Amino acid sequence: MTYQLDPQLIPAMAALGRGDGPPRARGDWKSLRASGELGQAAMAALVPPSSGVDSVQRFTVSPDGVLIELRWYTRAEPAPQPGAAVVYAHGGGMIMGTLDLYDEVVSWYVAQTGVPFLSVGYRRAPDEGSGTTLAEDVYAGLAWLLEHAPDLGVNPARVAVMGDSGGGAPAAGSAILARDRGVSLARQILVYPMLDDRTQTPDPSRAEFLTWTYDDNYTAWKAVLGGDFGTDAVSPVTAPARLADFTGLAPAYLDVGDLDIFRDEVIAYAQRLTRASVPVELHVHPGAPHGWERLAPWADSARRAMADRARAVADL
Secondary structure (H helix, E strand, C coil): CCCCCCHHHHHHHHHHHHCCCCCCCCCCHHHHHHHHHHHHHHHHCCCCCCCCEEEEEEEEECCCCCCEEEEEEEECCCCCCCEEEEEEECCCCCCCCCCCCCHHHHHHHHHHHCCCEEEECCCCCCCCCCCCHHHHHHHHHHHHHHHCHHHHCEEEEEEEEEEEHHHHHHHHHHHHHHHHCCCCCCEEEEECCCCCCCCCCCCHHHHHHCCCCHHHHHHHHHHHHHHHCCCCCCCCCCCHHHCCCCCCCCCEEEEEECCCCCHHHHHHHHHHHHHCCCCEEEEEECCCCCCHHHHCCCCHHHHHHHHHHHHHHHCC
């Protein structure tokens, strides 16, 4: 039996196939960033603005002398305090995406769950930062939140890290840093996360369904890793699938589509967590390519995925 696209996604994928903007050439991170951010802006426009978010406050943190922007989202209706909170790393293959382009995503989670989010403007590869810098930036946001927890009405025992796509790598990397530095996390929520720089061998059976291609993956990881790309020098903080010891990591929620090139690495990551006795919830969505729920937010599978993610946040 061959792979099949969820029928409700066919119109969105057909529209995507027409494409706009610069071509995504292998190895050209500037073109990939330009075209990718056009796509992120288009996806953000597909859903109405979330109501119920009362405040977005801006802060900064400086892990190594460079200012990193933080945005603190809270709902209009006050949540019980001290309560839970989420530190969020936006998607974009670690080379693109901005806090502005993810305002719609973060606002939706906050409005649906009542849980405040701290969105971290981590440095993007290769011109702003590379290697472990991205995860260190997300960890700096986590450390800032824990330091200011009393002022923000946050219970430090109920804090999670979360990231989607390229943001899944620095989110998972920050969870590794937290474990290694003695910081307890309530959960890591990883949405079709980009975890393994070694995912470079094309699967022809899924080629026609890919929204994030193997060429895109090569371009992004090469930008992140530079001269370490393709070697054993890659840190698991940068590419979490390289981790040898999963013991003591935070409980995990993971989801991915079965038409996503990240599918196998996400499933393998979940398996390695479970073998280390880490509680795991894993969802693999049939007929779904990378980022499908943002391309077609009206689809039944998209609604189910978003409801499950919201539940994982609300359960904190």
